[in-house]
Amino acid sequence: MAGRKVKIEVRNLSKHFDDLIVLHQMDFDIYEGEFLCVVGPTGCGKTTFCNVVTGLLPITEGSITMGGEKIDFKKHNVSFVFQEPSCIPWRTIWDDVKIGLEIRKVPKKEINERVSAILDLTGLTEFKDFYPSQISAGMKQRVVIARSFVTEPDLLLMDEPFGQLDSSTRFYIENQLIKVWQKTKRTIIFVTHNLEEAVYLSERILVCTQKPTGIKEEVIVDLPHPRDITDREFVKIRNRVTDLVKWW
Amino acid sequence: MANDKNAGSGKLGTFGYNALALSIFILLWTIVSWISESLFLPTPWTVLKSFLDLCTYGDVEGISLGMHIFKSTLRIFAGFVAACILGIPLGILMGLYPRVYDSTKSVIEPIRFIPPVAWIPLVIVLLVGFSRYAFIIWLGAFFPIFIGTLLSVRSVNPTHIDVPRSFGAKRLYIIRKIVIPSTLPDIFTGMRVGMGIGWDCIMAAEMIGGENEGLGVMILKYAELIRIEDIMVGMIVIGAIGFFINEIFIFVERRVFKWKEAIVIS
Amino acid sequence: MTNNYAEKMKTMGLNFFTLAMVLVLWTLIAYWQKSPFFATPYDIVLGFVQMVTVGDVEGYRLWSHMLHSLVRVSAGFAAACLVGIPGGLLLGLYPKIYDRTRILVEPIRFISPIAWIPMAIVLLVGFSRYIFVIWVASFFPIFVSTLWSVRQVNAVYVNVARVAGASRLFIIRKIIFPSILPSVIGGMRISLGISWMCIVAAEMIGGQMVGIGRLILKSAMVTRMDLVVVGMISIGFVGYATNELIIFIEKRIFRWRAAVSIE
Numbered sequence: 001m002a003g004r005k006v007k008i009e010v011r012n013l014s015k016h017f018d019d020l021i022v023l024h025q026m027d028f029d030i031y032e033g034e035f036l037c038v039v040g041p042t043g044c045g046k047t048t049f050c051n052v053v054t055g056l057l058p059i060t061e062g063s064i065t066m067g068g069e070k071i072d073f074k075k076h077n078v079s080f081v082f083q084e085p086s087c088i089p090w091r092t093i094w095d096d097v098k099i100g101l102e103i104r105k106v107p108k109k110e111i112n113e114r115v116s117a118i119l120d121l122t123g124l125t126e127f128k129d130f131y132p133s134q135i136s137a138g139m140k141q142r143v144v145i146a147r148s149f150v151t152e153p154d155l156l157l158m159d160e161p162f163g164q165l166d167s168s169t170r171f172y173i174e175n176q177l178i179k180v181w182q183k184t185k186r187t188i189i190f191v192t193h194n195l196e197e198a199v200y201l202s203e204r205i206l207v208c209t210q211k212p213t214g215i216k217e218e219v220i221v222d223l224p225h226p227r228d229i230t231d232r233e234f235v236k237i238r239n240r241v242t243d244l245v246k247w248w
Numbered sequence: 249m250a251n252d253k254n255a256g257s258g259k260l261g262t263f264g265y266n267a268l269a270l271s272i273f274i275l276l277w278t279i280v281s282w283i284s285e286s287l288f289l290p291t292p293w294t295v296l297k298s299f300l301d302l303c304t305y306g307d308v309e310g311i312s313l314g315m316h317i318f319k320s321t322l323r324i325f326a327g328f329v330a331a332c333i334l335g336i337p338l339g340i341l342m343g344l345y346p347r348v349y350d351s352t353k354s355v356i357e358p359i360r361f362i363p364p365v366a367w368i369p370l371v372i373v374l375l376v377g378f379s380r381y382a383f384i385i386w387l388g389a390f391f392p393i394f395i396g397t398l399l400s401v402r403s404v405n406p407t408h409i410d411v412p413r414s415f416g417a418k419r420l421y422i423i424r425k426i427v428i429p430s431t432l433p434d435i436f437t438g439m440r441v442g443m444g445i446g447w448d449c450i451m452a453a454e455m456i457g458g459e460n461e462g463l464g465v466m467i468l469k470y471a472e473l474i475r476i477e478d479i480m481v482g483m484i485v486i487g488a489i490g491f492f493i494n495e496i497f498i499f500v501e502r503r504v505f506k507w508k509e510a511i512v513i514s
Numbered sequence: 515m516t517n518n519y520a521e522k523m524k525t526m527g528l529n530f531f532t533l534a535m536v537l538v539l540w541t542l543i544a545y546w547q548k549s550p551f552f553a554t555p556y557d558i559v560l561g562f563v564q565m566v567t568v569g570d571v572e573g574y575r576l577w578s579h580m581l582h583s584l585v586r587v588s589a590g591f592a593a594a595c596l597v598g599i600p601g602g603l604l605l606g607l608y609p610k611i612y613d614r615t616r617i618l619v620e621p622i623r624f625i626s627p628i629a630w631i632p633m634a635i636v637l638l639v640g641f642s643r644y645i646f647v648i649w650v651a652s653f654f655p656i657f658v659s660t661l662w663s664v665r666q667v668n669a670v671y672v673n674v675a676r677v678a679g680a681s682r683l684f685i686i687r688k689i690i691f692p693s694i695l696p697s698v699i700g701g702m703r704i705s706l707g708i709s710w711m712c713i714v715a716a717e718m719i720g721g722q723m724v725g726i727g728r729l730i731l732k733s734a735m736v737t738r739m740d741l742v743v744v745g746m747i748s749i750g751f752v753g754y755a756t757n758e759l760i761i762f763i764e765k766r767i768f769r770w771r772a773a774v775s776i777e
Contacts, residue, residue: 054677073679080677086670090692090770099688100678131770151678265614273618288637351528355536361757362750363711365628366727368718369734370742373551448708451628452715456731464629468719471632479632487625494624 004031007187008053008071008155012062015045015052022048024212025062030155033185037198039241040208046191047083049213050159053189054080066154079148081158087132087140094119094128096143100151118150121180138169142176149180158190162197174201178225195245199238200227207244217244290477295484298477307478308469311461317485319461323378324443324450327385331442334386335393336435343401343431344423360395364388364445365452372457381453381462388449389442396438400431433505440497447490553740558747561740571736574724580748583717583726586641587709587756590648594705597649598656599698606664606694607686623658627651627708628715635720644716644725651712652705659701663694696768703760710753726752 008030015023022045030036040046051057053064055071055078066076079100088096094115101111119125122142132140141161148156162170178201181188192198198205205219221237228234274292281289290298299313306312342349349356364387371380408426417425454464467482537555544554553561565576605612612619627650634643667690675685717727726749733741 056673056676073677077679078677080673082670082673084670086674088671088674088689090768099675102688103675103678103680103684133770147674262613266617269615270617350525352532354529354533358747358750358754361754362746363714363753365711365714365718366730366746366749369731370739370746373734373737373739373742445711448626448628448711448715451626451631452711452718455628455631455715455719467629467632471635474636476633476636479636483625483629483633484621486629487621490624490626491621 004034006030007032007034008064008066010053010062010064013052013059013064014061015048015057016060021212023052024214026213026215028206028215028218030187030189033187034204035181035188035190035202037202037205038189038191038208039193039195039198039205039245040191040213041210041245042193044208044211045213046193046208047159050080050157050189050191054078054157056080071155076155077151077153079151079153079156081141081144081148081156081161083159083161083163085132085137085140085164087143089132092129092131093124093135093143096132097124097147097150100147104151114150118146118180121183122146122176138165138173141165142173145173145177145180149184149186152184153186156186156188158188160192161190163192163194170197175226177201182225195241196229196238199234199241200229205241207241219244287474288476290480294477295480298475299481299484302478302481307466308473309460311466313466313481313485316461316463316466316482317489320450320454320463321489323381323453323462324385324446326378327382327387327450328389328443328446330382330386331389331393331446332439335390335438335442336397339394339397339435340401340423340427340431343398344427346402349398360391364449368453368456371453377459380457381450384449384453385446389439389446392442392445393435393438396441397431397435400434400438401427404430433501436497436501436504440494440501443493443497444490447486447493451486550737551739553743557740558743561738561744565741565744570729570733570741571738572723572732574729576729576744576748579724579726579729579745580752582722582724583713583749584752586644586716586725587648587706587713589641590645591652591702591706591709593645593649594652594656595702598653598701599660602657602660602698603664603686603690603694606661607690609665612661623654627712631716631719634716640722643720644713647712647716648709651708652702655704655708656698656701659697659704660694663697664690667693696764699760699764699767703757706756706760707753710749710756714749 006029010026010028010030013023013026014021026049038046038049048057052059053071055064055073064071069075071078088099091099097118098111098115101114106114116125119128122145124139124142124146127135127139132143135143144161148158162173165173174197190198190201199221202221205221207216207219208214209216219237219241223231223233223237278291278293281291302313304312306315364384367387368380368384371383375383404427408430409422412422412426450462451464454462455468457465459465463482463486467479467486470476470478470482541554541556544552544557562576567575569575569578627647630647630650631643634646638646671689671693672685675689680688713725714727714730717725718731720728722728723732726745730742730745730749733739733745
């Protein structure tokens with residue numbers, strides 16, 4: 001990993017809710033264009049982690065900086081895929097995907113081009129006039145992914161985005177996510193409790209401890225995409241992560 | 249949006265602010281009415297005095313406030329009970345046999361859209377005395393209770409019915425143990441709404457109905473005499489009773505439907 | 515499909531049958547009673563024709579009564595929307611203001627709008643009396659439903675926009691407003707129902723000679739029961755029509771919501 005450009009620096013990050021310490025002195029870097037997975041037990045504060053990194057919640061101690069500056073939605077281009085379904089019900093797929101561009105006041109012509117391109121890439125073009133209530137859960141999550149990539153974010157946070165999908169849909173969407181990532185080379189932080197998913201997707205995995213959450217270890221996954229979950233190397237890395245996690 | 253719950257101090261703060269808001273309001277009211285010296289804007293103290301006078305000496309005809317309140321609530325109570333007795337069983341029955349309701353819609357629906365208040369003149373001609381009021385209240389409260397029950401029976405979760413059926417339960421058992429408990433919250437809501445409408449109707453009925461007793465006719469009498477302070481007393485009493493009845497309903501709902509609340513929390 | 519169609523026809527037939535039965539029974543009872551207080555369906559039809567062509571005892575025709583009631587309700591209702599929706603939105607966005615002044619607002623909610631009629635008679639004159647009473651009647655359902663729905667906007671939708679760098683105004687216009695709209699319109703429908711009831715009461719008590727409520731009352735005074743029933747049916751019809759209008763608008767605006775029930 002040495003030699004890669006550091007994108008985000010997290011220093012001594014802590015977050016308390018009154019007396020409850022949720023995040024405890026986390027310290028790590030995120031590289032430019034990296035696919036980073038954060039794994040941890042359920043209820044360890046992964047969602048809090050996301051909310052703090054994006055600035056939706058204030059930090060108690062420490063700092064998170066992007067290019068030397070505190071993360072600010074108005075300045076930085078951040079996208080967030082929320083854990084709960086977040087398709088906006090009164091917007092069609094097309095309108096939902098373009099919301100970020102609309103907020104940034106991108107010219108109409110460019111919006112049309114970029115939205116069409118991303119819908120093509122995610123295979124949603126023929127559903128562009130549908131409302132979220134008319135499509136399946138897997139498709140809704142694809143809409144959210146398209147919506148997050150269309151703004152070409154500097155940082156993309158994904159908080160257990162596939163937790164509610166069945167496994168075949170999940171594989172399909174994971175492959176699509178990798179495809180989009182390889183094409184756009186965005187920086188992604190992907191939070192999950194599914195170890196196989198983490199090994200399948202990421203370049204590097206941060207394993208978290210039980211609450212108060214800190215970083216236990218980092219695991220490098222240096223395998224080419226597309227990955228094979230029955231591959232010897234793959235299984236080896238997965239077992240290693242599983243061992244780390246057994247202490248939960 | 250974010251309903252931030254403050255700790256104990258916050259709660260006290262909210263209460264304090266409310267007290268402050270109320271005192272500022274009363275102070276402003278007093279000052280404005282003193283300065284204006286208008287017949288149409290009595291001071292809070294005049295209103296308070298009117299209240300005491302109404303309690304002790306009664307109104308222009310010597311009928312005390314207590315008597316007015318008693319008459320109004322008695323009428324409401326009679327009409328409301330009648331509406332419950334008819335509305336709930338009929339609602340359950342028509343909910344269980346949707347055919348009956350679907351085939352008589354052409355008669356029921358038009359009646360539903362005639363405001364109960366519009367019946368008052370007809371009732372004045374056809375009925376006398378107490379029955380006038382009871383009928384109007386009955387009419388006002390009946391439809392919310394009836395429709396609430398009916399729709400609720402129709403929307404009972406089929407799985408909940410299938411559970412005892414798979415154990416071989418009889419129809420009566422299912423109605424008693426599944427249908428009624430699961431419709432009860434909606435019946436209660438219907439009753440609360442019905443009570444609210446009944447309360448509107450009694451006001452109108454008393455103003456138009458021709459008798460001398462009742463809160464509605466009391467405030468109308470004072471309107472003719474242009475005695476704002478007495479009208480205000482009447483309105484405040486009406487609001488207080490309405491509030492009180494509503495609180496009783498909410499209290500009972502909370503007590504009876506604990507299982508429902510658990511769903512809301514999670 | 516055909517089965518469904520047959521079922522529908524059968525229900526319709528049964529409805530016609532029930533209606534016919536009621537009308538026949540009504541006529542029979544009225545004939546048998548021979549009472550001036552009991553108008554037959556035929557009398558009512560005649561009364562209706564008279565109301566349309568000649569008018570009531572004072573020469574006001576039915577459409578003029580309906581128009582007056584409709585204008586009064588629309589004016590008061592529009593005023594209630596103009597104050598209630600922005601007010602509810604504002605107090606919903608700043609819940610502290612509402613929580614801290616509740617004690618002034620809440621008690622008024624429980625005063626039956628009809629109890630305001632005597633006050634309106636003393637303080638106001640003519641048209642403004644009716645508008646005020648309708649305003650009071652329809653304000654609270656609109657205001658309260660707006661306020662509560664703002665508090666219940668799903669935080670995820672707000673966060674989606676916030677993370678994308680949206681301004682406060684954008685969030686209010688594009689996220690909060692669309693998501694509260696269904697309950698606002700729901701509140702408006704409840705308000706309208708209450709308004710129709712209150713206008714009848716206000717017209718009966720309020721003193722002007724025109725309006726459906728007044729038509730009903732003055733016809734009752736001269737025991738023209740046929741005209742009383744014509745008035746009642748007219749008010750029911752207008753109430754039904756305005757309710758259907760709102761439902762129609764709801765269905766048009768909320769296609770995204772209607773789709774939910776299809777699924």
